[in-house]
Amino acid sequence: MKHTLSLTALALTALPAFADESEYMPPVSDPVALAECSECHMAYPAGFLPQRSWSRIMATLEDHFGEDASLDADTSARIETYLTGNAADAGGRSSGLLYGVAATDTPLRISDMPWFRAEHDGEVSAHRLRKAGSISNCAACHRGAERGSFED
Known part of the structure; x- marks a missing residue:
């Protein structure tokens, strides 16, 4: 039985995010991107x-x-390299x-993504x-969001 469980766990890690209902997305791990982006909002996962x-x-x-979030060229380039290197379509x-x-x-907004609308359709009450x-x-709703956990 142990062997079956470990194979299942291995298979689940190969699925796209959310496919296994774990609702996990690797959080931002680059310290510069994390520091700069989280200065004004949560550092959203690149994926x-x-x-x-x-x-x-x-x-x-x-x-x-609507805000001026300008950065110096080196910082901007580093963050863009990190984000594009870890994006949903990175590495083909x-x-x-x-x-x-x-x-x-x-x-340009995660909330405009079809998966986001499907996940939140009817779930986000006015309250x-x-x-x-x-x-x-x-x-506000996903207490583990900054760790990559988007379970309710």
Whole structure:
């Protein structure tokens, strides 16, 4: 029986995020990206968006969702390298999180991703949204979000 359990665990680690119901996404591990991004909001896991999205976000930091989040060139380049290197489509992989996103689409908000809308459709009550303040405040409902756990 032990052998079966370990094979199951191994098989589950090969599935795309959320496919095994564990709702885990590796959190940001680069210390510079973590420090800079979490200064204003949770440092969102890179695997939630495709490379092209992270590149566009990093290229427009002077107007980052209405805020000036400009960084010096070296810091910006390091963070972009980290984000694109760990994105949903990094290394040519095909993540289930990109299902429904055309190759020509460049979503700039995680909340615009089809998987996000499917996961939260009907689940985010007005009360929870008021408590969170914004749909982008993952940690308000997902207590382990900063560790990569997005279970309710």
